[in-house]
Amino acid sequence: xxxxxxxxxxxxxxxxxxxxxxxxxxxxxxxxxxxxxxxxxxxxxxxxxxxxxxxxxxxxxxxxxxxxxxxxxxxxxxxxxxxxxxxxxxxxxxxxxxxxxxxxxxxxxxxxxxxxxxxxxxxxxxxxxxxxxxxxxxxxxxxxxxxxxxxxxxxxxxxxxxxxxxxxxxxxxxxxxxxxxxxxxxxxxxxxxxxxxxxxxxxxxxxxxxxxxxxxxxxxxxxxxxxxxxxxxxxxxxxxxxxxxxx
Amino acid sequence: xxxxxxxxxxxxxxxxxxxxxxxxxxxxxxxxxxxxxxxxxxxxxxxxxxxxxxxxxxxxxxxxxxxxxxxxxxxxxxxxxxxxxxxxxxxxxxxxxxxxxxxxxxxxxxxxxxxxxxxxxxxxxxxxxxxxxxxxxxxxxxxxxxxxxxxxxxxxxxxxxxxxxxxxxxxxxxxxxxxxxxxxxxxxxxxxxxxxxxxxxxxxxxxxxxxxxxxxxxxxxxxxxxxxxxxxxxxxxxxxxxxxxxxxxxxxxxxxxxxxxxxxxxxxxxxxxxxxxxxxxxxxxxxxxxxxxxxxxxxxxxxxxxxxxxxxx
Numbered sequence: 040x041x042x043x044x045x046x047x048x049x050x051x052x053x054x055x056x057x058x059x060x061x062x063x064x065x066x067x068x069x070x071x072x073x074x075x076x077x078x079x080x081x082x083x084x085x086x087x088x089x090x091x092x093x094x095x096x097x098x099x100x101x102x103x104x105x106x107x108x109x110x111x112x113x114x115x116x117x118x119x120x121x122x123x124x125x126x127x128x129x130x131x132x133x134x135x136x137x138x139x140x141x142x143x144x145x146x147x148x149x150x151x152x153x154x155x156x157x158x159x160x161x162x163x164x165x166x167x168x169x170x171x172x173x174x175x176x177x178x179x180x181x182x183x184x185x186x187x188x189x190x191x192x193x194x195x196x197x198x199x200x201x202x203x204x205x206x207x208x209x210x211x212x213x214x215x216x217x218x219x220x221x222x223x224x225x226x227x228x229x230x231x232x233x234x235x236x237x238x239x240x241x242x243x244x245x246x247x248x249x250x251x252x253x254x255x256x257x258x259x260x261x262x263x264x265x266x267x268x269x270x271x272x273x274x275x276x277x278x279x280x281x282x283x284x285x286x
Numbered sequence: 287x288x289x290x291x292x293x294x295x296x297x298x299x300x301x302x303x304x305x306x307x308x309x310x311x312x313x314x315x316x317x318x319x320x321x322x323x324x325x326x327x328x329x330x331x332x333x334x335x336x337x338x339x340x341x342x343x344x345x346x347x348x349x350x351x352x353x354x355x356x357x358x359x360x361x362x363x364x365x366x367x368x369x370x371x372x373x374x375x376x377x378x379x380x381x382x383x384x385x386x387x388x389x390x391x392x393x394x395x396x397x398x399x400x401x402x403x404x405x406x407x408x409x410x411x412x413x414x415x416x417x418x419x420x421x422x423x424x425x426x427x428x429x430x431x432x433x434x435x436x437x438x439x440x441x442x443x444x445x446x447x448x449x450x451x452x453x454x455x456x457x458x459x460x461x462x463x464x465x466x467x468x469x470x471x472x473x474x475x476x477x478x479x480x481x482x483x484x485x486x487x488x489x490x491x492x493x494x495x496x497x498x499x500x501x502x503x504x505x506x507x508x509x510x511x512x513x514x515x516x517x518x519x520x521x522x523x524x525x526x527x528x529x530x531x532x533x534x535x536x537x538x539x540x541x542x543x544x545x546x547x548x549x550x551x552x553x554x555x556x557x558x559x560x561x562x563x564x565x566x567x568x569x570x571x572x573x574x575x576x577x578x579x580x581x582x583x584x585x586x587x588x589x590x591x592x593x594x595x596x597x598x599x
Contacts, residue, residue, distance in 0.1 A: 119594060178591045181590075213299060213301075213337065254297055254535070258529045259526070262528070265352075265537045266522045269353035272544055272545065273358075273544065273548050276549060280361070
């Protein structure tokens with residue numbers, strides 16, 4: 040119920056401005072995962088104070104991730120050795136900006152992946168953060184879930200002290216249903232001059248929804264059905280071959 | 287308007303290229319039809335490479351093998367290559383052995399570092415089975431080319447085993463395989479393979495096939511059909527268990543794979559018929575040795591990322 044109310048409020052507002060002058064809109068306002076879904080692209084458009092740089096972020100909800108750390112056993116063989124738990128790891132972390140984050144001072148760096156490592160917690164406490172955190176980022180980047188791209192936000196001509204921007208951000212297909220956020224940050228002279236955020240609902244519809252529902256809520260039936268259909272398909276193909284051979 | 291080539295997999299949480307999945311299914315199905323192995327030891331790593339999470343890859347592959355082995359078993363049944371009596375005995379032993387194996391692996395995990403043992407067992411088993419089959423079939427191929435060569439002392443080696451087998455009670459005829467033995471032997475051997483395959487987390491086709499050839503002395507063509515028959519039931523069990531406890535079976539992925547692999551298995555059964563038993567053995571041995579090489583390489587080379595998701599292998 041709370042969730043529906045929040046969505047309604049967010050839909051009624053064009054955007055939730057948190058600080059400064061400016062506005063932005065994002066389309067589509069929700070992502071639907073249907074049977075032929077293969078990733079999508081969201082478009083953000085808006086205006087920010089003249090002369091600022093824009094950073095667009097697409098963020099997944101933070102959560103715990105259980106991992107195995109690989110180490111060398113007997114000085115020769117690479118094996119899964121210890122268990123490691125990372126907490127407050129965003130499911131997705133995509134950043135697009137009009138200029139490299141490194142050129143925007145500390146305010147810019149705070150929006151990037153490098154800063155993320157400061158927020159992530161690791162168990163056990165004696166784990167080597169300097170080794171493990173870069174490995175976590177590398178794994179997430181390999182999966183296409185973490186990405187930083189500069190120069191992908193286009194700034195338009197300035198007018199009346201304000202400047203428009205547009206950005207098309209590709210969203211990976213490896214996306215779990217859930218609540219995501221799209222954020223716009225405008226930075227000028229190393230300072231944030233505008234920040235706003237929109238909620239983005241990602242959900243399965245149609246066949247994927249029905250299948251996921253059955254798999255997670257009716258596991259026995261799902262397993263039996265999966266086996267029966269596999270047997271029937273195998274028999275069907277076998278019979279087709281038999282009739283072909285008979286002729 | 288183009289034909290959509292990408293399909294979203296709701297359980298894997300990823301989209302895949304339909305043609306790539308078909309191709310993969312077809313290639314592995316072909317091998318499965320020729321050799322009577324499920325192909326899980328090849329399919330699962332390839333699916334992981336395509337971006338499917340490891341647990342989903344393994345479970346969906348089991349579902350896929352249900353379809354492929356149905357088709358393969360049917361093809362072999364028609365060719366008279368399935369020893370149902372032997373298959374059922376091995377299956378019963380396998381299920382009992384599998385249960386013991388799962389308990390062993392739980393105990394090992396509690397003691398820590400079970401993964402290390404699993405991988406080492408894998409490498410040793412693959413190396414032993416592959417190496418022995420390779421050398422043995424190479425020797426018998428040479429022998430058939432030069433029939434005048436004297437018979438090597440292979441008989442004395444198996445004499446103790448043969449005496450033990452002959453001493454077991456309730457000797458019965460397995461007419462399809464053309465062998466006579468006590469049902470206790472396939473039960474025990476099925477059980478041992480069950481223990482090993484539970485520890486290694488694979489269907490066990492590549493261990494079962496050599497066991498049938500060398501210890502049960504079944505002819506190679508009957509071995510392949512009987513192995514597929516047994517794998518069919520093992521994988522139905524795994525599919526249902528995984529669906530219930532881990533929700534990792536992606537049925538759309540399995541269906542795509544199995545259409546490819548069922549077709550491949552049908553072709554494979556015919557290709558296998560054209561090959562001699564020794565040629566079949568030497569090809570399977572090479573395949574097993576290649577997989578062993580890959581696992582050994584992964585153990586020795588530094589991995590790209592020093593982290594892996596827990597819950598997989």
